[in-house]
Amino acid sequence: MKKRLSIFLVLLLIFTIVGCSPKSETPQEPDGLQEPQEVSKQGGTILLSTTTSTEDSGLLNFLLPKFKEDTGIEVKVIAVGTGQALQMGKDGEADILLVHAKESEVEFVEEGYGIERKDVMYNDFILVGPKEDPLGLKDKSPDNILEGLKVIEGEKFTFVSRGDDSGTHKKELNIWKSADIKPEGDWYLEVGQGMGDVLKITNEKQGYTITDRATYLSMKDDLDLDIIIEGDENLFNQYGIIPVNPEVLGDKANQINQEDAKEFMNWIVSEKGQSLIKEFGIEEYGQPLFIPNAQ
Amino acid sequence: MSYITEGFKEAVKLLITWDGEVFQIVSLSILVSTSATLFASIISVPLGTYFAIKKFKGKNLFSRLTYTMMSIPSVVIGLLVAIGLSRKGPLGHLDLLYTKEAMIIAQGLLVTPLIFGLTYGLVKSRGNTIEKVAFTLGCNRLDTIILIIRELRVDILINIATAFSRAISEVGAVMIVGGNIKNYTRVMTTTISMMNSMGDYPMAIALGIVLLLISFIIHSIIYSYSREE
Amino acid sequence: MDIQIKNLKKYYGENQVLDIESLAIKKQRITGIIGPNGCGKTTLLNIIAGLDKEYLGNINYNNKKINKEIVSNMTIVFQKPYLFRRSVYDNIEYPLKIRGIDRQKSKPLVEDIMKRLEIEDLRDKKAHRLSGGESQKVALGRALVFNPKLLLLDEPTSNIDPEYIVTMESEIKKFNRENKGTVIIVTHNIEQSKRLCDNIIGMENGRVVY
Numbered sequence: 001m002k003k004r005l006s007i008f009l010v011l012l013l014i015f016t017i018v019g020c021s022p023k024s025e026t027p028q029e030p031d032g033l034q035e036p037q038e039v040s041k042q043g044g045t046i047l048l049s050t051t052t053s054t055e056d057s058g059l060l061n062f063l064l065p066k067f068k069e070d071t072g073i074e075v076k077v078i079a080v081g082t083g084q085a086l087q088m089g090k091d092g093e094a095d096i097l098l099v100h101a102k103e104s105e106v107e108f109v110e111e112g113y114g115i116e117r118k119d120v121m122y123n124d125f126i127l128v129g130p131k132e133d134p135l136g137l138k139d140k141s142p143d144n145i146l147e148g149l150k151v152i153e154g155e156k157f158t159f160v161s162r163g164d165d166s167g168t169h170k171k172e173l174n175i176w177k178s179a180d181i182k183p184e185g186d187w188y189l190e191v192g193q194g195m196g197d198v199l200k201i202t203n204e205k206q207g208y209t210i211t212d213r214a215t216y217l218s219m220k221d222d223l224d225l226d227i228i229i230e231g232d233e234n235l236f237n238q239y240g241i242i243p244v245n246p247e248v249l250g251d252k253a254n255q256i257n258q259e260d261a262k263e264f265m266n267w268i269v270s271e272k273g274q275s276l277i278k279e280f281g282i283e284e285y286g287q288p289l290f291i292p293n294a295q
Numbered sequence: 296m297s298y299i300t301e302g303f304k305e306a307v308k309l310l311i312t313w314d315g316e317v318f319q320i321v322s323l324s325i326l327v328s329t330s331a332t333l334f335a336s337i338i339s340v341p342l343g344t345y346f347a348i349k350k351f352k353g354k355n356l357f358s359r360l361t362y363t364m365m366s367i368p369s370v371v372i373g374l375l376v377a378i379g380l381s382r383k384g385p386l387g388h389l390d391l392l393y394t395k396e397a398m399i400i401a402q403g404l405l406v407t408p409l410i411f412g413l414t415y416g417l418v419k420s421r422g423n424t425i426e427k428v429a430f431t432l433g434c435n436r437l438d439t440i441i442l443i444i445r446e447l448r449v450d451i452l453i454n455i456a457t458a459f460s461r462a463i464s465e466v467g468a469v470m471i472v473g474g475n476i477k478n479y480t481r482v483m484t485t486t487i488s489m490m491n492s493m494g495d496y497p498m499a500i501a502l503g504i505v506l507l508l509i510s511f512i513i514h515s516i517i518y519s520y521s522r523e524e
Numbered sequence: 525m526d527i528q529i530k531n532l533k534k535y536y537g538e539n540q541v542l543d544i545e546s547l548a549i550k551k552q553r554i555t556g557i558i559g560p561n562g563c564g565k566t567t568l569l570n571i572i573a574g575l576d577k578e579y580l581g582n583i584n585y586n587n588k589k590i591n592k593e594i595v596s597n598m599t600i601v602f603q604k605p606y607l608f609r610r611s612v613y614d615n616i617e618y619p620l621k622i623r624g625i626d627r628q629k630s631k632p633l634v635e636d637i638m639k640r641l642e643i644e645d646l647r648d649k650k651a652h653r654l655s656g657g658e659s660q661k662v663a664l665g666r667a668l669v670f671n672p673k674l675l676l677l678d679e680p681t682s683n684i685d686p687e688y689i690v691t692m693e694s695e696i697k698k699f700n701r702e703n704k705g706t707v708i709i710v711t712h713n714i715e716q717s718k719r720l721c722d723n724i725i726g727m728e729n730g731r732v733v734y
Contacts, residue, residue, distance in 0.1 A: 080492055087494035163477055165493040190477035192489035193470075201474045204382055204392045224382070427575055428606045432619045432666070433596035446609055524609065 044073040044260040049094035051167050052194045053123075054239075055079035057214035057289055062280050067267055073260045081166035089113055089244045092252035096261040100167040100239045114242035115258075118269050121277050121290040122238045125171060127229035128199070128216055129208035137208075137228050145210075145232040146179040156187040158207030160198055163190025167237070172210045175234050199223060212237065214281070214289035239290070241265050269294035298496065305497030306504060317498070321505055324482040327395060328463035331402035335410050336455050343414030344440045348426050361415055364408035373471030376401040380472065393474040398482070401468040406458040413454035418443055421450070449521045456513050464506060525585055525598070525674045525706045526551045527572065532581035534567060534730075541567055542579070542730045549723075551586075554700050554707040556721035558714060564730040565710045566678055572708065573600040573676050585674075596623075598674035603682055605663030607651035612643065612662050615651045619670040637665045640695055642688070656683035664692065668699055675699065677709040681716065693720055
């Protein structure tokens with residue numbers, strides 16, 4: 001009796017672990033059995049390395065089950081910073097990348113690590129801060145981020161930075177650069193964590209930070225932070241998709257599932273993929289979080 | 296593979312030149328974990344001894360609960376402390392979240408049950424003889440506790456070192472309540488975790504080496520001390 | 525200290541190890557308990573010392589039940605004594621220290637005891653590293669130093685060199701005669717009990733036989 005119970009428990013454990021992959025919510029294909037064509041498509045798995053922002057916003061949880069429905073391909077997601085995502089591509093540890101640091105991405109493809117790069121969508125960043133906006137940035141420059149940052153630096157007001165070499169961090173540093181400021185000092189807190197943690201810290205310290213809109217909207221209810229500056233072109237953020245090029249990987253080449261990776265790329269830039277992206281977020285936040293702009 | 300060897304080379308360079316940032320991170324780690332272990336020991340060693348020699352109803356259940364608490368995951372402690380200290384939490388007015396103090400509190404709470412449980416187990420198995428002698432010489436409860444702690448000091452020190460190792464090597468609690476803020480709350484483990492997600496290995500490897508060295512030094516000191524005794 | 529024992533019964537599980545209907549130990553005397561191994565004499569000693577509370581029956585000390593004052597006025601020296609991990613001097617000083625006697629006042633007392641027991645040369649040695657015989661001497665010193673009213677000894681000379689036994693026995697006698705201390709000594713050495721004791725209790729199979 002005991003033996004049987006323990007076998008059962010072990011099996012349960014195995015199922016739990018297997019079921020813990022990000023795809024566990026994938027609905028079963030309802031008519032998979034009736035249509036042999038559908039079945040034949042099953043089995044492919046690709047590893048998508050992407051940024052924490054796409055994962056945290058829930059976009060992938062929304063898109064990937066639909067992609068699997070269409071193609072039978074299972075997408076496993078590893079959410080990391082853009083820096084690490086690109087590194088994973090170079091090391092052959094991912095099949096495809098969905099990231100947002102255009103310069104690095106172009107470089108990545110030029111060096112031969114990626115087959116090609118396609119625009120997918122963009123989202124925008126916003127400056128958030130305490131509800132009472134102690135520096136009055138909302139009045140002074142509601143749509144000029146460069147002016148806003150100058151005031152923050154001038155007043156040495158607490159600003160929380162990702163500080164993790166992620167796409168968002170790079171974006172933030174670029175904006176400081178455009179404003180001709182080198183952010184340094186007691187007031188500039190480098191956190192080295194994901195966007196959600198940065199927002200929590202900003203909230204506790206009642207400072208300002210630059211965040212992507214999606215993460216902010218998804219956490220808004222728990223934060224005493226308001227949108228202070230938005231709509232500046234400097235704050236737009238382009239996402240690109242890059243299938244990893246197996247040819248430069250040497251003996252790791254056959255680990256790359258190039259075919260399915262390409263299929264995912266084509267799907268996400270297709271009319272269907274693009275319209276799904278546009279749909280995402282409207283129900284919950286009343287506005288799309290990502291604007292599709294594939295050509 | 297080359298980035299691994301490169302990483303090691305860079306790491307050794309960082310250590311040999313005693314890089315300013317490495318130094319700052321290492322000292323903060325030691326400060327936080329030492330304070331946490333110290334506070335926890337002051338409370339847990341006498342209490343663990345007291346409960347070990349005291350006879351009371353439900354002691355078996357108490358023992359089991361104690362040993363369970365010893366392995367409480369650090370992220371759970373981190374979460375509880377963060378909830379308590381956040382602006383909306385009951386202790387929010389103290390403005391402690393994302394500070395050194397919060398990290399000391401979290402690590403202190405993490406190792407308090409550990410030191411308590413280790414002391415409790417030690418005294419239960421080895422304190423009986425000492426307690427008997429204390430009784431026959433006329434000791435009161437407090438005398439007995441002090442006597443047992445003094446007699447078992449080597450083993451208690453080893454336990455405290457074990458707790459310190461746990462504190463300095465945990466990442467969950469300090470990450471949650473400290474926030475890994477550069478120059479303020481960045482310690483060895485949170486840096487390693489961050490550097491890994493940034494794909495920046497040299498600093499992570501350097502700090503990993505320091506962590507191992509600290510552990511080695513502490514246990515060497517205790518080993519030689521216990522042999523002298 | 526007078527001790528009256530009534531209907532004392534002690535079991536280990538199903539096994540009855542003590543069965544004493546009535547026993548009186550008179551104060552200011554040296555009483556020996558003798559008997560073969562396993563007859564229950566050490567168990568009886570532990571019960572009198574208050575260490576073993578799991579028994580049936582009554583024990584009175586000067587017509588009173590055991591209390592804090594009685595406990596602090598009696599002590600026991602085990603056959604294999606536990607000494608503290610500090611110097612011999614500190615071990616003997618310890619009972620005085622917890623009774624609130626300061627270092628200066630305790631020093632002559634401790635030194636006197638060490639001199640009488642001829643262990644002055646062990647003064648700064650770590651006590652837990654001593655041999656069995658040396659430990660017994662130090663443990664006796666630690667017991668005598670605070671001048672208890674009741675001294676319980678369990679085979680106190682089992683590891684002692686023969687030529688030294690005389691010294692120990694005379695110190696025990698001196699404690700009894702000069703300090704009016706009551707002594708109960710468990711021994712299997714009949715000669716020793718004849719030399720030392722005023723009364724002798726013989727035990728067999730948990731019962732008092734004479």
